[in-house]
Amino acid sequence: MKILYLVHRLPYPPNKGDKVRSYHLLKHLAARHEVHLGTFIDDPDDEQHLPRVRALCAGLHAARLNPRTAKLLSLRGLLSGEALSLPYYRDAGLRAWVDEAAARVGFDAAVVFSGVMAQYAPPGLRRLVDFVDVDSAKWRDYAPEHAWPLSWLYRREFEKLLGFEQRVARDAACSFFVTDNEVALFRALSPGRELRLAALGNGVDADFFMPDAARASPFAAGELPLVFTGAMDYWPNVDAVGWFVRDMLPALRQRFPALRFHIVGRSPAPAVQALAGEAVNVTGTVPDVRPFLQHAAAVVAPLRLARGIQNKVLEAMAMARPVVAAGSCVRAIAAAAPAGLLPADTEDDYVQRVGALLADREAADAAGRAARDFVLGAYSWDAHLAGLDRHLEAA
Structure with missing residues (x-):
């Protein structure tokens, strides 16, 4: 046709x-x-x-x-x-x-x-x-x-x-x-x-978004990297990272001093750039987002103003990483939250669920593998x- x-x-x-x-x-x-x-x-x-x-x-x-x-x-x-x-x-x-x-x-x-x-x-x-x-x-x-x-x-x-x-x-x-x-x-x-x-x-293109043992980590040795990805001039993303840095990151850093939050994405708005500091890295455009996802301890998507299926969540899951995301985003992906995708709606939800993943890295890795298996079966x-x-x- x-x-x-x-x-x-x-x-x-x-x-x-x-x-x-x-x-x-x-x-x-x-x-x-x-x-x-x-x-x-x-x-x-x-x-x-x-x-x-x-x-x-x-x-x-x-x-x-x-x-x-x-x-x-x-x-x-x-x-x-x-x-x-x-x-x-x-x-x-x-x-x-x-x-x-x-x-x-x-x-x-x-x-x-x-x-x-x-x-x-x-x-x-x-x-x-x-x-x-x-x-x-x-x-x-x-x-x-x-x-x-x-x-x-x-x-x-x-x-x-x-x-x-x-x-x-x-x-x-x-x-x-x-x-x-x-x-x-x-x-x-x-x-x-x-x-x-x-x-x-x-x-999600699970052949492209696939872990690779030869892919080097972009993070400093000894740090505990937590990652958010997205276009950083998009208002829901700007709101999400600002909320997380202001209301969740301090409590997590108190418990995990090595934690560093990486905001990975193109065109960071001034409000996003202002978040950069010892605990927060704002990357701007990167040639390949996969190293940041693959080597993250966990990925977060605290979106308060976005609906529907978020590609950033599917991509992180395909990279075998556990994700803590807004409940609305989780429900858009599956009626019941699949393993490796944890719903959160309040500040306490994020602190508790991210904290649990950071405290047990072996369990977090297993959750990430389950997340990839789910994506392979449900998101062609x-x-x-x-x-x-x-x-x-x-x-």
Whole structure:
């Protein structure tokens, strides 16, 4: 089939949650169909990866997006009455490419990754939309964390973006979310609407994220390393590490003086950089996250403002490390917490569960091996993405 694939960010390298999912979806589609990709590049470092992405595609248009300029231009939404996210991702060049390619190629279907990209899908073309999460609900969750006028702006974005998402879902052959909980949330936010929704879970590349005895440790001898990974300019990650350093790390350090918390990820925000010190290492971008995961005593994901399946958790589990994560993240991965994945919701939960892992390293290693076994059995990318195929075949 001839597929138009629309993605809000170049799906390579798979170095953050959305790009992990969009890249594996691209690989899945390209192995079976002729794919024409319309996307944005919002990080100049991603330019070097265009040849790798182009090799998977029959056609490619990557519009350049300057986040600072796009934020200013997005304010046009206040005048047009639409969600600010829509003009943020609006580009005349991408629109012209989609229109020209649709006329020339004759697409059989469009696969849309992230609801905002549905504004580019040609009318009348069968659409499958991967919302991943209910993005509008994210803005609702942000509002109480900020003072006016941001609180007002975030509540407005929730209302306007939800209305757009509902219209997109109404016109889609099927709309996908990463978990059953996200499906249920969207249904609850859209009462009385007949929508075709389904869960399409994440996976993990367990051949890439695999322990290797030859992989050297990045940590100093004698330290007890605790690790968090993620894009560190993303607000839920910023909130998570700030909360952990402020409210959990002192109690853990009192019991384990050799403990050092490593925040591993690109583009650390100023609030994250300010955490660096004797007990906290902020790495910034690293060439390979696997050494940090493999040699960690344990991994934490104290996310208070994120839902859905967290790739950072699956990757740590695939690297055979025990993980202490927010209960909502654990429930998104499995109805009952699998061995090696420990739920925590309060400061005391984190201190007790991380402390237990640090106190018994042999038991922690066994929990890590069990975590990898779980991922191998339950989180294959192809098995999950096959749920998309029957909807394409119907086209």
